[in-house]
Amino acid sequence: MILLYSQSAVMAKTKSIKNSIVTFNPHLFPQFLYLFSPKNQPRNSQLCSAPSMRTLIFFLTFLLAAILCCVAMNPFLNTPSLSLISGTASYSPLFLASLSSVFLDPVAADNNDAPVSLTTTAMVPLPPRSVAGNASEFWEQPDGEGYRPCLDFSLNYRRRSSKIAKEKTRFLVVVVSGGLFQIRNQIVDAVVIARILEAALVFPVLHGDDSEEFSEIFDVEYFRKTLKADIRVVSSLPTTHLVSWQSLENQIPHNVQPFWIRARFLKKLNEEGSLVLTGLDSKLSKNLPPDLQKLRCKVAFHALKFAKSIRELGNRIARRMWIEGPYVAIPLINKEQQSRNALEAARVLKESGAPTNARVYIASSESIGDDGSILPLKAEFPNVVTKEMLARDDELDQYRNKTLILTAIDYIVSLSSDVFVPSYDGHMVRALQGHRAYVGHRKFVTKWRDFKGQPEARGRRTDRDVIAYPVPECMCKH
Template sequence: MAKPKNNAKKLSYISVPSQIISSLSSSSLQSLLLSPKKSSKNRLYSFFTTYRSPRFWFFTLFLFGLFGMMKLGFNVDPLVPFPSSYPCFTGQSPVLSSDRSSKLRTTIASSGENGGKMEALTDLSLPRVSKSNGYSEDEQKSEFWKQPDGLGYKPCLSFSREYKKTSGGIVKNRRKYLMVVVSGGMNQQRNQIVDAVVIARILGAALVVPVLQVNVIWGDESEFSDIFDLEHFKKVLADDVRIVSSLPSTHIMTRPVEEKRTPLHASPNWIRSRYLKRINREGVLLLRGLDSRLSNDLPSDLQKLRCKVAFHALRFAPPILELGNKLADRMRSKGPYLALHLRMEKDVWVRTGCLPGLSHEYDEMISNERKQRPELLTARSNMTYHDRKLAGLCPLNALEVTRLLKALGAPKNARIYWAGGQPLGGKEALDPLFREFPDLYNKEDLALPGELEPFANRASFMAAIDYIVSEKSDVFMPSHGGNMGHALQGQRAYAGHKKYITPNKRQMLPHFLNSSLPEAEFNSIIKSLHRESLGQPELRIGKAGRDVTKYPIPECMCNNSRGHS
């Protein structure tokens, strides 16, 4: 049955903004929207007629205009990331008052962490952000952030067949137990824990979780499980050394044989000859003061075990790790950052025999305390302060750190995290750094209200947080040697040779004292002196007595696929 023809006119509707409609006359709208149905015979003729009609061109321009308005109204580019991992976070250089004791802060609502309010430094301008990685274009061009060539070195901890064969008997042993008491600051304790595991392996004994000696300076009573992830520690070392939380009931009444006279850099043979018979006889051996007691030159398998403990087993406890990662994320939220370990505390100046150079009063204070307590001086007591300085034995002060960073090309807008204790003279001692690099923060600046309260008066916790934020930085530089700097040098090498600047103090300080040297020439000299001191791969066997946890090549890293575990 044929469909009936419907000759009635059909209306076509186009949805347009009211502003456009009001700008057109009613006749124009009528002519645009009403069109009679045309027969197929006249279709070609109608096309040419329409093509030549001004109304056709007006309608075409109208559609293009409408599309352009919609494009402008909804211009969202999904490829452009937020300049920060916290979209509501704004940060700015610290604005210091005349007494440098306060910073301008503002509390802003944030949908970020904890759903609460985030306290942040006010920022009125953000750098231009590249679509590639969230870093500003100026930052990406800066050579300062360029990483050293790692030459393809990667971690490789392939233990020998003999080591694996003897592991079964060692981890099953239930007769011998080694107890250790480690002392010093957190990083010093880390080193001793590493050596304690290796000594337990040498003796074929189980290791009781190390006891952290109460620090008489800071009064920190933290236990191993407060600082480190104990279960992770046990799990990672399960095939190497058995770790127990306490002595078993069969040994609880045993009086441990205590040894306090372990010499420096003892070899595995010395340890076996000295302790093996005693621990076999008594069942329990107690060692104290393991700092630098174990030789740095060990068989390859024991060197690998050192790396396994330092870089894999010793992971910080979850609460510390969580907060440290948060602070690192806040530093990185606006681009790459530099971490400085500033050794400017009062006790550092006293122990090193150096002067802070802040003022005559501070220099006299340090000199008097050193005279009253000469035992605090670490070494070379016959050297004058000037001789120590030129020998590279003194920490860099804030002015020297600033000049070094500028000479090495650090951009003025570089974000800098400074780790360490309160400097002598307070934050005023950091004025030279603040003036040249205003984006300078420490953990107190980055933490939200209440975040650091659980760790108050716990020096080991604070040192661990500094360690985490520093390890995750793009560039790290210590102002002086020390356990944290050494640990991070090895950690960053093991992580792929992340940039680590070692100040060449002995060679650069004479140029610092030459006031007639033009700035451009000074910068060129300083860059040349540090060309090979930026964290490039360096063999441990290049010099005798090097610690494998500081120089993990070649025992713990290799650059061929056959050596990878």
């Protein structure tokens, strides 16, 4: 789990960075004060022995040390500045967590015994950078208009949670399938349905061409712990509740509301003690009561953390990309459409004012070869890289046929990009759109509208998912 570091811890870590303008050694500070202590001055020196002068010297020394520390951190901070008077900062918890992830591997900081906090997310991106010069406007991040995550559940929701979280007689099993983000959306809705039915949720069953299990893709214990205040999550059905797979339910229409779920399944669940559902993809209404919308965000942005091995590799590749400077992430789909999408991405980048030397990360579950499919993009922006180019030795070998895991790695690197430019409208694009908004409104540019990452309200449109548009249900002004 990503640990949220305090301001002092971040500053202490920052002093060791080689690229800092000024570094300050705290061990020299006592020695510096020692030079001004009375016992080291001449006995007859009235100037040095004056209490007011000693106080002034101490204050000036302390102020100098504070200024040096702030200067050392300056290259890494492009948000509101630190107050030297109060010693407090206006940085959001998410920004401080992203800053600390520059210096400390988030995976190494995992602590399964630590309590889950909603002040940060399961996956914290690396912080964006500011760039001077003609290209500064392209890399400039939106201000976010003051919107930050706020998952404040109602009093009634919290009252009912104490009973629902202890449910031991009724169990919901869901079978999910499709690509990584179709699976993600189905898991989000499965948690919501379990809450609606007041049932315990069994770890979802992944069904498809890949052989991955839920525990291979996601951190199961973190998932369970994050949702323990909302529903009970168990690893398997108890032996008293075994069911046959012939009882799969898949007659769920589109855009169903909570009352339909209760009317259709509650009686069966009460009689048999267990229910198996499949075919959940995009079936639950996008417009749910506020508490259930917040629950969706809690699952998507907090509970669904990738498994440790995936995060380790994804974070390493993201750092290799990040350390060289700001970069753009562009997702491409199958080879049949890569050339057309690459051409469209090049057009959007040019119209957005991207410099020709901009570094571009191509996110694709299919390997990008020398077949010329991305030549239209490379012709305009030659600094194109992929995870295969950034990976070292045999880092990707064990995942060659694991499409879901390869997609997850691309997602981690894309989440940390300074600018995101989708070349198509799909599940991964919408997932990154919402996640980048939730972690600080990271800039993205689309071909469909002039949208640069500023908060865009979901509204009541039935085709807009709160996971892609977390404002205003899951984010509010602070």
